[in-house]
Amino acid sequence: MGLVACTRCTRAWPLGTQTCGRCGHKMVSRDAHSLQKVWAFWIVGLMCYVPANVYPMLKTKTLFENDESTIVGGAVELAHHGAFGIAFIILLASVAIPLAKFWAVAYLAVSVRRPGAGGNHARHLMYEVVEYIGRWSMIDIFVVAILSSLVQLNTLANINPGPASMFFALSVIFTMLSAQAFDSRLIWDKQTKDGTPLND
Amino acid sequence: MKDTVDPDISLPLTELIVCPQCDAVFHLKEPETGEKAVCQRCHTVLIAPRRQAGLKIIAIALATFILIIGATFFPFLTIDAAGNKNSVSVFDSALAFSSGPMVLLALATAGLIMVVPLVRAMLTLYVLVPIVLDLPPARYAMQAFRFSQALQPWSMAEIFALGCAVALVKIADLATVGFGPAFWMFGGLVVLLVAQESFMCRWSVWNSLEHPKKS
Numbered sequence A: 001m002g003l004v005a006c007t008r009c010t011r012a013w014p015l016g017t018q019t020c021g022r023c024g025h026k027m028v029s030r031d032a033h034s035l036q037k038v039w040a041f042w043i044v045g046l047m048c049y050v051p052a053n054v055y056p057m058l059k060t061k062t063l064f065e066n067d068e069s070t071i072v073g074g075a076v077e078l079a080h081h082g083a084f085g086i087a088f089i090i091l092l093a094s095v096a097i098p099l100a101k102f103w104a105v106a107y108l109a110v111s112v113r114r115p116g117a118g119g120n121h122a123r124h125l126m127y128e129v130v131e132y133i134g135r136w137s138m139i140d141i142f143v144v145a146i147l148s149s150l151v152q153l154n155t156l157a158n159i160n161p162g163p164a165s166m167f168f169a170l171s172v173i174f175t176m177l178s179a180q181a182f183d184s185r186l187i188w189d190k191q192t193k194d195g196t197p198l199n200d
Numbered sequence B: 001m002k003d004t005v006d007p008d009i010s011l012p013l014t015e016l017i018v019c020p021q022c023d024a025v026f027h028l029k030e031p032e033t034g035e036k037a038v039c040q041r042c043h044t045v046l047i048a049p050r051r052q053a054g055l056k057i058i059a060i061a062l063a064t065f066i067l068i069i070g071a072t073f074f075p076f077l078t079i080d081a082a083g084n085k086n087s088v089s090v091f092d093s094a095l096a097f098s099s100g101p102m103v104l105l106a107l108a109t110a111g112l113i114m115v116v117p118l119v120r121a122m123l124t125l126y127v128l129v130p131i132v133l134d135l136p137p138a139r140y141a142m143q144a145f146r147f148s149q150a151l152q153p154w155s156m157a158e159i160f161a162l163g164c165a166v167a168l169v170k171i172a173d174l175a176t177v178g179f180g181p182a183f184w185m186f187g188g189l190v191v192l193l194v195a196q197e198s199f200m201c202r203w204s205v206w207n208s209l210e211h212p213k214k215s
């Protein structure tokens, strides 16, 4: 309708304005490269997620044993010790949330190209949940950081970070970038093209 | 905020507000203090002015600033196993990744739990103090505020706090673990960060940056 809006500060400007006169944010009516960026970050994130699960996350050295555990392995071990709650949090934050996030971002990116792909409200809610929850996957990295700095007890016990920690951190960062690159306004565009009213 | 604007009616652009999430256009009507203006299409909160929000946010940002500095250098966990003692600060735990390529991870950890919240607190003070004092906005205040908004998802102090709890349980049968002073500072920090978000109405800040009161 002849105007373009700043997504940072909600100010409206005439169509064709390049940068927001209020906050200086770069403006585009619809980010044409949005989906390309989403997919690029998505693929890098997925590529990092595979080694993050294959390589060990923690290297534990005690008097009697040398132990290297992967993300899932560590959670299974915790469950064996009876710490079901913590095992559940780790599995949720490191396995369920990242996988659900890969699926959700891909679904959203595909759905804006294809008509009849779920309700707008459902998809918008999905987008908000993905944006909010994605950061929490970082918890496993922080646990590794805390453990490896805390448990440095000379010969008694030592915990050190494994290579998976770096891949996992990168995977979380890239999926966050992927979700941020998604232009949520695309979800609502189809509706206007179909001729259904804007304000339902 | 009652009506979606009809494309035929042309209002001055300053009287419009556009939902940043779904691009619906509304006629700008500022809600009363304590009320909220919500996007009718996607239910994103657009404007939510709170009483004396500026002062509260400044107080919170100051407290955040002090707590982060404290929480960084005091030990937050201490461990004791058969006479071997160790206590670590957040600073130490970020340095846990200091060998080889893990340095990148150390920088990322330190950045997400200390630097980003610290920078956000400083930017908030820089932008809001002149507004609350009815002074003209600081130089580059708008860029500063925009940057602070962009940093928001990367501020992860609260996630770190939950990480402490998980780490605690993981090594509970290996050693005796105790809380240091920084742990409680971190707890306070999490509460402050949540409170700050609830008081912050972005639109009001943008509006007062655009139309500073003449004093």
Ligand SMILES: [Zn+2]
Pocket (backbone or CB within 6 Å): A006, A007, A008, A009, A010, A011, A020, A021, A022, A023, A024, A025
């Ligand atoms: Zn703007």
Ligand SMILES: [Zn+2]
Pocket (backbone or CB within 6 Å): B019, B020, B021, B022, B023, B024, B039, B040, B041, B042, B043, B044
């Ligand atoms: Zn909306």
